[in-house]
Amino acid sequence: MTGLNSNQRPDFAAIAQWVKRDAHVLDLGCGDGTLLKYLQQARGVTGYGVEIDDGNVLECVKNGVHVIQSDLERGLAEFADNSFDYVVLSQTLQAMRNTERIVREMLRVGRTGIVTFPNFGYWKNRLQILRGRMPVSENLPFEWFNTPNIHLCTVADFEKFCGERGIRIVGRTVLTDGRAVNLLPNLLGELAVYQFGG
């Protein structure tokens, strides 16, 4: 695969448009390395993925992505201060036990952080709640009893979180079906993509 399909991880395209050419990138929870591989080919970036799962580590090796097998909950001790242009955490923030710590770590090792997460405030999620059920959707595919997502939040929640901690939001794209939503993003946006600095 040389590019990204439009129907595959729409947040990847949003991330890619922000990443400058030849940047040094750290992709936390990089999965099979698809994003990094794409950024390497399309933007000439260098960098590493961090992944805990054996199967994903193997896929990264097959994909030609430099991967470091590690548990993000342990922090990023292997990485020196200010050693990356971008630190990406895609669709993983909501599954982290210590949310604040990982955001701080991202800003310690990198100049710019990029996170993506499913917007819990999306109207379809709200509707399911109103119907008395926990939301299950393409972006939230798990049932309440088996979900790894322990810290779900809304667009408004995340911005409040950053504001209270002096974290500067420098870019925001909220997507529904891969398209940017500008009107009422906390209600109409399904997937949030943020770029922030310290």
Next chain:
Amino acid sequence: MTPARKLRGFFMAAIKTHDLTRSVGIVTPQTARFTAPLPLRSGAVLHGYELVYETYGTLNTDRSNAVLVCHALNASHHVAGIDAADSGNIGWWDNMIGPGKPLDTRRFFVIGVNNLGGCHGSTGPLSINPETGKPWGGDFPVVTVEDWVDAQARLADQLGITQFAAVMGGSLGAMQALAWAIRYPQRLRHSIVIACAPNLSAQNIAFNEVARQAILTDPDFHNGNYQSRQAVPKRGLRVARMVGHITYLSDDEMASKFGRQLKHGKPGYGFDTEFEIESYLRHQGNKFAEYFDANTYLRITKALDYFDPALDHGGSLAQALEVVTAGVLVISFTTDWRFSPERSREIVRALLDNRAQVTYAEIDAPHGHDAFLLDDARYHRLVAAYFERVHREIAP
């Protein structure tokens, strides 16, 4: 039975238990002679020496597919296949190397070499010192990981290999793979560093010292010159090997393999072998004392103790690894307490500091340090995938 038929019988027996379709088959070692003096890290100089080595697979026309496999403490150049002189002697990393195996000999030209100071044919304490006409014995110089790597580089010169596709090893072998990336950065594309540490901890050195003292205090040791007295410090070697084996296995692995099981079911209130673990350690010790040379053991443990690439760089491993241009695959095993994952992470961190092309995998295996020698599917799949990548790089 004639000796030839007997030999044939041995071969057939070995072949039956050995999957020949995935084996490099019967292999014969070769000897390379070197006349140029080799300056050693200790300041001593070795004037002329021999290295015994084996090769598997075929060197391609542009000589780009060679992989050097470095051995650890007690192993040798016999890395894969069936030893032509002893059909029961299967290479020590045969599960890793062969046709269709993670290091695939249909693609790569693999070299195994017995290190200098060894006791499997390369020049070492058992060899004749040309200056005295007698075996070197205790006078053989102390050699280091860097000395081995220098000698291996000369072997590569002789074989016409200017750049290895990869240099690979586990444990002490991994230290050589790492030293290669530091000493000869242009001469390898990849360094595969398995179950390694950037240097030995005080605890590691302590275990080595117990092993050395067992040998040095054996009355048959005679200051290392036991050979001329027709003696072998077997008691020392046995204890040294027993200590080593304790550190190769994890506590859990020992518990599940041996537990507190007694050989005869009930306690004998004496000092015979009673617990299964005692029996295992004695067996390993006895086996080792039959084939391994005490002077070599002393020197190899010293090479381990002295390995510390950061030392020449004010204690900074990152600085020591600044010159590394090779891709580095670092693998550790969760239950390895001899060279724990933490130690591998130190190497990874120093490589990351240099923006090196590093990949790190931590394999969840129960077997302790020995895991690097065992056939673990996740581990082998990863090495296979990495070599697939190396192969794609060098493919014309």
